[in-house]
Amino acid sequence: MIRQQVLLTEQMRTYAGFAGLLIAWELLARFAFGQLYILSPPTAIVMRIIEDLPLYSRALSATVSEALLGFILGNLAAIVLAVLVVTLPPIERLAQAIALVVFCLPLVATGPILRVIYGPGWGPQITLAALSVYYTTFVPLVVGLRAVPPSWLDLIASYGRGRLTAMTVVRARASLPYLIASLKIAAPAAFLGAIVGEFTGADRGIGVLSIQAMRSLDVDGTWALATIASAVAIIGYAVVGWAGQLLSIGAPPSLLVSPASKAPKVLWKKLFMAVAAPTLSCVVILLLWKISMDGLDLSRFFAKRPGDVWAYLVAGSQAAAHRSELFAALRETMGTTVLGYFAGLGLGAVLAAIFCMLPAVEKIASPVAIALRSIPIVATAPLLVLALGRGQLGMLGIVAIMIFFPTLVSCLHGLRQTPGQVIDYFDSFRAPPLTQLFLARVPAMLPSLFAAARMAVPMAVLAATVAEWLATGTGIGNLMALTNSTSNYNMLWSCVTILTLVSVAGYALVAMLERRVLSHFAPEQVI
Amino acid sequence: MTDKRIDQTPVSEIGPPKVEAWAVNKVFGYGDSSVQAVSDVELTLEPGTTTALVGPSGCGKSTLLRMVAGLETPTSGAIRIGGEEPHVVARKGRLSVAFQDPSLLPWRTAASNVALARRLAGLPKDPEKVQHLLSLVGLDGFENKRPAELSGGMRQRCAIARCLATDARLLLLDEPFGAVDEMTRRRLNLELPRVWEGQGTTTLLVTHSVTEAVLLSDRVIVMSHRPARVSADIAIDIERPRRASHLTSPKFLALVTQINTALGIIDEPEDDASRLEARA
Numbered sequence A: 001m002i003r004q005q006v007l008l009t010e011q012m013r014t015y016a017g018f019a020g021l022l023i024a025w026e027l028l029a030r031f032a033f034g035q036l037y038i039l040s041p042p043t044a045i046v047m048r049i050i051e052d053l054p055l056y057s058r059a060l061s062a063t064v065s066e067a068l069l070g071f072i073l074g075n076l077a078a079i080v081l082a083v084l085v086v087t088l089p090p091i092e093r094l095a096q097a098i099a100l101v102v103f104c105l106p107l108v109a110t111g112p113i114l115r116v117i118y119g120p121g122w123g124p125q126i127t128l129a130a131l132s133v134y135y136t137t138f139v140p141l142v143v144g145l146r147a148v149p150p151s152w153l154d155l156i157a158s159y160g161r162g163r164l165t166a167m168t169v170v171r172a173r174a175s176l177p178y179l180i181a182s183l184k185i186a187a188p189a190a191f192l193g194a195i196v197g198e199f200t201g202a203d204r205g206i207g208v209l210s211i212q213a214m215r216s217l218d219v220d221g222t223w224a225l226a227t228i229a230s231a232v233a234i235i236g237y238a239v240v241g242w243a244g245q246l247l248s249i250g251a252p253p254s255l256l257v258s259p260a261s262k263a264p265k266v267l268w269k270k271l272f273m274a275v276a277a278p279t280l281s282c283v284v285i286l287l288l289w290k291i292s293m294d295g296l297d298l299s300r301f302f303a304k305r306p307g308d309v310w311a312y313l314v315a316g317s318q319a320a321a322h323r324s325e326l327f328a329a330l331r332e333t334m335g336t337t338v339l340g341y342f343a344g345l346g347l348g349a350v351l352a353a354i355f356c357m358l359p360a361v362e363k364i365a366s367p368v369a370i371a372l373r374s375i376p377i378v379a380t381a382p383l384l385v386l387a388l389g390r391g392q393l394g395m396l397g398i399v400a401i402m403i404f405f406p407t408l409v410s411c412l413h414g415l416r417q418t419p420g421q422v423i424d425y426f427d428s429f430r431a432p433p434l435t436q437l438f439l440a441r442v443p444a445m446l447p448s449l450f451a452a453a454r455m456a457v458p459m460a461v462l463a464a465t466v467a468e469w470l471a472t473g474t475g476i477g478n479l480m481a482l483t484n485s486t487s488n489y490n491m492l493w494s495c496v497t498i499l500t501l502v503s504v505a506g507y508a509l510v511a512m513l514e515r516r517v518l519s520h521f522a523p524e525q526v527i
Numbered sequence B: 001m002t003d004k005r006i007d008q009t010p011v012s013e014i015g016p017p018k019v020e021a022w023a024v025n026k027v028f029g030y031g032d033s034s035v036q037a038v039s040d041v042e043l044t045l046e047p048g049t050t051t052a053l054v055g056p057s058g059c060g061k062s063t064l065l066r067m068v069a070g071l072e073t074p075t076s077g078a079i080r081i082g083g084e085e086p087h088v089v090a091r092k093g094r095l096s097v098a099f100q101d102p103s104l105l106p107w108r109t110a111a112s113n114v115a116l117a118r119r120l121a122g123l124p125k126d127p128e129k130v131q132h133l134l135s136l137v138g139l140d141g142f143e144n145k146r147p148a149e150l151s152g153g154m155r156q157r158c159a160i161a162r163c164l165a166t167d168a169r170l171l172l173l174d175e176p177f178g179a180v181d182e183m184t185r186r187r188l189n190l191e192l193p194r195v196w197e198g199q200g201t202t203t204l205l206v207t208h209s210v211t212e213a214v215l216l217s218d219r220v221i222v223m224s225h226r227p228a229r230v231s232a233d234i235a236i237d238i239e240r241p242r243r244a245s246h247l248t249s250p251k252f253l254a255l256v257t258q259i260n261t262a263l264g265i266i267d268e269p270e271d272d273a274s275r276l277e278a279r280a
């Protein structure tokens, strides 16, 4: 009874939080920003949605279908790959490397390339939706399939059963919490992928409508579409979570921890891992690239091979000019992206720490943050462009916001993981809250912060390039948009290659830092 | 492929096996950080007998048992079960291990955890047997509870029931009663041997309780720490079935004292109070 009441009041508080937010928004839009054409009041948004319902629902059904297909395909691929990696450990490094490279593909530029490959239709949107979910399912699933107490595996082995039985009897079920948690994230991500696909040249869908609305400075329309996109994303997130609850599958102990693989002890093996393994992965990826293009018999005009990019950027006679054009654009992009990246990360971590010190605020803010986290920020980019302007500030904002919410939620999760005994121990000394925060909670938060920082690298690049493609007219995003419209496919493929390399390098850099720091603060996380 | 049963002979038609170990060594790790967990162990378990393994914590009891179960391979030396290699015997589902930690699957109920053993051993389902074993270990009414809803001792009893579910002729028990309270432990000490004696089993039991070792076994092997080898081998010639009354017989107490002496705990011949960790 009492428990129910407590739950009820907690829910009331959450609803009160949302209601307060809405009222503040309405007032702000009506009275403070009325003349600026950036903020629409909630009532106007709702009116607009009702007015244009037939148009919106047609577009929505297209986008949702694409997202759903991509969700299914991407997750299936992730599950198959994860099971494969866990049953055949030797292929792990290669599989992880390929998965990471595909994850780091700049979706914005991949879209147009896919468009010329597929021709008109839903192909690119579905592929992009699949691409944007599979890595966030693959990584936790590998962790989940592996995070099985050795004694359970001993039990299987003591009856002489092998890996197959271990997979079906133990690992599959033990990894379900991880799978559900990643599917929750995947639902909005698939929707985001589909919308990014639509941004780059589809003929129907929510993404198409929101670009039109943004270009014609239709503020209410842009807000209405962003609202629809957010609502659908939150519903997707909630439906998967609800399915998990229905199957009574709990939350996993940790999310998105780095895919740990045993560090070898012998020197020559270490050398092999440091040099030969990455080289091998590169070779295999380049081969896969070439073979898939050749195998599908795609025209060399738009489906470039590794050799073409090499010639364009390094070996050809004009290579130096091409390089300087590309790298000038890249430099322009990177400045803002890196700034936005750190702003988003820092803001997320600091706010999580503040929430943690003020439990009352956290109770209200945390559900709001989780709901907002599931909004595909990039899908609302047209809106942010309207609100923040077409300059570097707008782009910075998009990148920072894109990273802020996942970081906040991940850090809150990490802060809650501080072992109860440790807190009790500090309490027994009446340690002041700040001491407690820095000595007990922040170290417990670090693994989550780093996990978020790692996954945020490609997200930051995506956000920056989307902003440039749609609005700012600067940087490598703009270069890609230009080359796309002039059919300069050599440059487009070169941009994709370089951006992927930059993302992978950033990811590797964060992962390296993560190992260093965690081996100091949380050695149990580093194997 | 690894999961194919090699031999379909029903387990019940096979007698308890003889277990032999020759010059078994086990080293973990390499170079400076290596640990010699077991050194030069020679051991023969006669068919149908129960042998207890006692020794200070960390002296390699579990490691030896795991090697017999085919879960670790000896660094040198050999182990044969009825003339076959341990992992071959395991693959035929003819040995059963109760692990030091119960390792029940948390998403399965007590009954389905017990039933799982039969599935893993490639045996047909037998709900009645499962039910019988669960009530034997005192878990009536808890068949449909998940491990999280059971106490530590109940979980361990469930693991014992699971271990007995396959009618294996070789039981390897690693402190099966470690988390069970004294009263239940004594009851199980007296009741469970009837199950495996009735069908004829070779049993290897690792325990920290000297009393339990004497009460259950035909032979007690004392292992020493550093070097991790057999330091005494004591026959227990008390008639079976063992009863609670044996606990106070002079012969019993003399054997307990003898083992405690071998372990180096002479001043407390009484029993469990002298938990060996305290020494180690």
Ligand SMILES: Nc1ncnc2c1ncn2[C@@H]1O[C@H](COP(=O)(O)OP(=O)(O)OP(=O)(O)O)[C@@H](O)[C@H]1O
Binding pocket: B028, B029, B035, B036, B037, B056, B057, B058, B059, B060, B061, B062, B063, B064, B100
């Ligand atoms: N997988 C392993 N890797 C490295 N060392 C190990 C491993 N397993 C056991 N050891 C070491 O081997 C030694 C013997 O361990 P074992 O578990 O056999 O002891 P034990 O006699 O069963 O102790 P206890 O009574 O506490 O269960 C210990 O020093 C332990 O640290």
Ligand SMILES: [Mg+2]
Binding pocket: B061, B062, B063, B100, B174
């Ligand atoms: Mg042990």
